[in-house]
Amino acid sequence: NAGVTQTPKFRVLKTGQSMTLLCAQDMNHEYMYWYRQDPGMGLRLIHYSVGEGTTAKGEVPDGYNVSRLKKQNFLLGLESAAPSQTSVYFCASISAGEEETQYFGPGTRLLVL
């Protein structure tokens, strides 16, 4: 049981390049989330999914797209990276029942030059 995993751990992009961050969970969780963390701030919600095939916007969705084609995977895409997207990205998941705890991945550190 690996929990929540994220790929890659670290990436450097040039402005305008695109990339996809992968989040995978093996706990059969319904809900999945992408957050970003910037210095001096807590995590902010980018996008989320309440089940396979569904996605929705969070508080800071601009410049990002997501897909949830398989229940265990939640992809975050940057179509044209900007320096303002330099951040640490965390994925999380929870089950649909009474369980409240969100399980976080280890994070992906992204630097956009």
Added chain:
Amino acid sequence: AQSVTQLDSHVSVSEGTPVLLRCNYSSSYSPSLFWYVQHPNKGLQLLLKYTSAATLVKGINGFEAEFKKSETSFHLTKPSAHMSDAAEYFCVVSDRRSKTDTGRRALTFGSGTRLQVQP
């Protein structure tokens, strides 16, 4: 919408002395509240959570927090600080309205409190 305010961005204590990290929340319903810890260049670890059961919640590593609805507070305490407690601490509120709520159940984070422990 709910929000979280961590009243101190930085707290410094001596090893062996008590720790108090303050958190106030705003929510239009009875919230679920959490404290997470993040060590440098590491991920997030859940310390404890309050989900409408006992108001005094005990967590890992000797931490505990008390939910006070009248004061809208959820302060984190530890009787005796250890050097390994030095980290960033986040107070967090869930937007889940009830155990049967099927909404987004996302988390709103405070801006964090950096705890420094002096030898």
